[in-house]
Amino acid sequence: MSTDAVLYDHPGPRAKARNLILTIVFGIALLGLLYWIYSRFDAKGQWAGNLWEPFTQASTWTDYILPGLLETLKAAAVAMVLSLAFGIIFAVGRLSDHWWLRIPAGVIVEFFRAVPLLLLMFFIFFGVPFLTEQPMSIFWAVVIGLTLYNGSVLAEAFRAGVYSVPRGQSEAAYAVGMRKGQVMTHILIPQAARAMLPVIVSQLVVLVKDTALGYIISYGELIQLGVNNLSANFANVVQAAIVAAIIYIIINSALTGFAGWLSRRTRRKGRAPRAAGAQIQQTTIEPGLGGGGGGAF
Amino acid sequence: MDVFSDPLNRDVYITGFLWILKMTLAGGVGALLLGVVLAAMRVSPVPVLRGFGTAWVNIFRNTPLTLIIFFCYFGLFTTLGFSLADDIDLNNFWLGVIGLSVYTAAFVCEAIRSGINTVPAGQAEAARAIGMTFFQTLSIVILPQAGRAVIAPLGSILIALCKNSTIVGTIGLMESSNAMKELINANGDAVIPIFLVFAGTFAVVLIPTGYAFGWLANRLAVKR
Numbered sequence: 001m002s003t004d005a006v007l008y009d010h011p012g013p014r015a016k017a018r019n020l021i022l023t024i025v026f027g028i029a030l031l032g033l034l035y036w037i038y039s040r041f042d043a044k045g046q047w048a049g050n051l052w053e054p055f056t057q058a059s060t061w062t063d064y065i066l067p068g069l070l071e072t073l074k075a076a077a078v079a080m081v082l083s084l085a086f087g088i089i090f091a092v093g094r095l096s097d098h099w100w101l102r103i104p105a106g107v108i109v110e111f112f113r114a115v116p117l118l119l120l121m122f123f124i125f126f127g128v129p130f131l132t133e134q135p136m137s138i139f140w141a142v143v144i145g146l147t148l149y150n151g152s153v154l155a156e157a158f159r160a161g162v163y164s165v166p167r168g169q170s171e172a173a174y175a176v177g178m179r180k181g182q183v184m185t186h187i188l189i190p191q192a193a194r195a196m197l198p199v200i201v202s203q204l205v206v207l208v209k210d211t212a213l214g215y216i217i218s219y220g221e222l223i224q225l226g227v228n229n230l231s232a233n234f235a236n237v238v239q240a241a242i243v244a245a246i247i248y249i250i251i252n253s254a255l256t257g258f259a260g261w262l263s264r265r266t267r268r269k270g271r272a273p274r275a276a277g278a279q280i281q282q283t284t285i286e287p288g289l290g291g292g293g294g295g296a297f
Numbered sequence: 298m299d300v301f302s303d304p305l306n307r308d309v310y311i312t313g314f315l316w317i318l319k320m321t322l323a324g325g326v327g328a329l330l331l332g333v334v335l336a337a338m339r340v341s342p343v344p345v346l347r348g349f350g351t352a353w354v355n356i357f358r359n360t361p362l363t364l365i366i367f368f369c370y371f372g373l374f375t376t377l378g379f380s381l382a383d384d385i386d387l388n389n390f391w392l393g394v395i396g397l398s399v400y401t402a403a404f405v406c407e408a409i410r411s412g413i414n415t416v417p418a419g420q421a422e423a424a425r426a427i428g429m430t431f432f433q434t435l436s437i438v439i440l441p442q443a444g445r446a447v448i449a450p451l452g453s454i455l456i457a458l459c460k461n462s463t464i465v466g467t468i469g470l471m472e473s474s475n476a477m478k479e480l481i482n483a484n485g486d487a488v489i490p491i492f493l494v495f496a497g498t499f500a501v502v503l504i505p506t507g508y509a510f511g512w513l514a515n516r517l518a519v520k521r
Contacts, residue, residue: 007340007342007413007421007431007434007435007439008342008425008431008434009425011342015342019342019343022343022345022346023343023344023345026343026345026346026349027345030345030349040377040379041377044376044377044378046376046377110500110504111496111500114456114460114499114500114503114504114507115460115496115499115500116460116461116463116473116474116499117460118463118464118466118474119463119473119474119477119492119495119496119499120496122474122477122478122481123477123481123488123492123496126478126481126482127481127488127489127491127492128488130481130485130486130488131488131489205359209359209360209361209362210361211361212361212362212363212364213361213363213464215363215367215467216363216464216466216467223361223363223364223367227364227367231371237371237372237375237376238368238371238372238376238377241364241367241368241371241372244364245356245360245364245368248359248360248361248364249355249356249359249360252358252359253355253359256359
C-alpha cells in the first residue's frame with residue numbers, strides 16, 4: 001500500500017464532523033496530559049529558573065555537555081568503522097564454501113547477536129582484567145563491545161544483501177572469468193551494501209544509542225558527563241536528561257535523514273539492484289533472516 | 298563450574314534471570330498494547346492522532362534506552378516522586394517496565410505500520426467499496442493480514458526487549474548482568490565459565506526463539 005490514505009475515503013460532511021470532534025476530544029486530552037505533566041513539574045519546583053539557567057551558560061556546555069558528546073561521537077565513530085569491517089569479514093566468512101570458515105563464523109555471529117551488549121561490556125570491562133592482569137581501557141571496552149554486537153548484526157545484514165543480488169550477477173561474473181574473491185569484492189558486496197543501506201544506517205543509529213551503555217561502566221560520555229556530573233553540581237537531573245535526549249534525537253534524526261537521502265539518491269540513479277527492490281521492504285523489517293539476535297532495536 | 302555449585306551463587310544467577318523473564322513479559326505486553334494503539338493512531342484520518350504517534354516514535358526511537366531508564370528512576374521517581382511500589386526492588390522493576398514499554402512501543406508501532414504497508418491497496422479499497430468504516434477496514438481486513446506479516450519483526454523486537462531488559466540493572470535491580478558482575482568480582486579465577494554460563498543462557502534461549510519466529514513467520518506468511 002503506497003499511501004495510508006487508502007485506508008479511508010475522502011471525508012464527506014459527516015466524516016469531517018466526526019474527525020473534528022475526535023480532533024477536539026483528543027486535543028483536549030493531550031492538553032490535559034501536558035498540563036498534568038506541567039503541574040507535576042510545578043509541584044516539585046522543576047520549572048525554577050536556576051535549574052534551567054545552567055544551559056544558558058557557556059561553561060556548562062564546554063565543561064560537561066560538549067566533552068561528553070565528543071566522547072560519545074568518538075566511541076561511535078571508531079566502533080562504526082570497526083563493526084563495518086567486522087560485518088563484511090564475517091558475512092563473507094559465513095558465505096564461504098569452506099565449512100571450517102563458514103561454521104565458526106556462523107557460531108560467532110549468532111552468539112554475539114544473542115548476548116545482551118551490556119553483559120558483553122561487563123565481561124570485557126570487569127572480567128577481562130582478571131585474565132590479562134592489567135586494567136582494561138574503558139574506551140576500548142565500550143568500542144569492542146559495540147563492535148562485536150553491531151558487527152554481528154551488520155554481518156547478517158550484508159549476508160541478506162548478498163542473497164538479494166540477482167543470481168545472474170555472480171553467474172555473469174564467473175562467466176567472464178572472475179575468481180570467487182573477485183566476484184565477492186567487485187560484484188556482490190557493493191550491490192549488497194547498496195541494497196541493505198537502510199538496514200545498515202539504522203544499525204548505525206543503534207550503535208550511537210548503544211554508546212550510552214558506556215555510562216553504566218562509567219565511560220565519560222554524554223550521559224555520564226552531561227547528565228550525571230552536570231546534575232550533581234546543579235541538582236537538575238530532569239532538565240539535564242531532557243537536554244541530553246534532545247541532543248541524541250538530533251544526531252539520530254540527522255543520521256536517519258541522511259540514510260533516506262542516500263537511498264533515494266541511489267534508487268533514482270538505478271544503482272540499487274532492481275530485483276532486490278521488492279525485497280528491500282521486507283529486509284528493512286527483518287535483517288536477520290530469522291536468526292536469533294534481532295536487528296536494529 | 299565450581300562457582301555455580303555454591304547455592305548462594307546459583308541463587309544470584311536464578312534471581313537475575315527471573316527478573317529478566319518478568320521484565321520481558323511485562324514489558325512485552327505493555328509495548329504490544331501501546332504499539333498497536335500508536336500504529337492505529339499513525340494511520341488514522343485524524344491529524345492530531347497522527348502527529349502524536351509520529352512524535353512518540355521519533356522521540357523514543359532516537360533516545361538511548363539507558364537514558365530513558367535513567368530518567369524513569371532519577372526523573373520520575375527521585376525528582377518527581379512518582380512511586381509505584383513500597384518495595385524498592387519492585388518499584389525499580391515497574392519503573393524499568395515503564396521505560397522498556399514506552400521505548401519498545403515505538404518499534405512495535407513502526408513494525409505494524411510497515412506490516413500494514415505490505416497489504417495491497419486493493420484490499421482496503423475493496424473493503425471501503427462494500428461500505429466498511431475505517432475501524433472495520435482496519436480490524437477485519439487490514440490488521441489480520443498485516444499481523445501475519447509482522448510476526449518476524451515482532452519476534453526480533455521481543456528478543457531485543459529481552460536483551461534490553463538487562464539495562465534496568467542501571468537503576469539497581471539485580472538482574473542477570475549485575476548478577477554476572479557481582480559473581481565476576483567475587484570469583485576472579487572463574488571469569489570465563491561465569492561469562493559463558495550467563496551469555497550461554499541468553500544464547501540458548503534466544504537463538505532458538507529467533508528461528509522459531511522465523512519458521513512461524515514463513516508458515517503464516519500471506520502467499521501472494
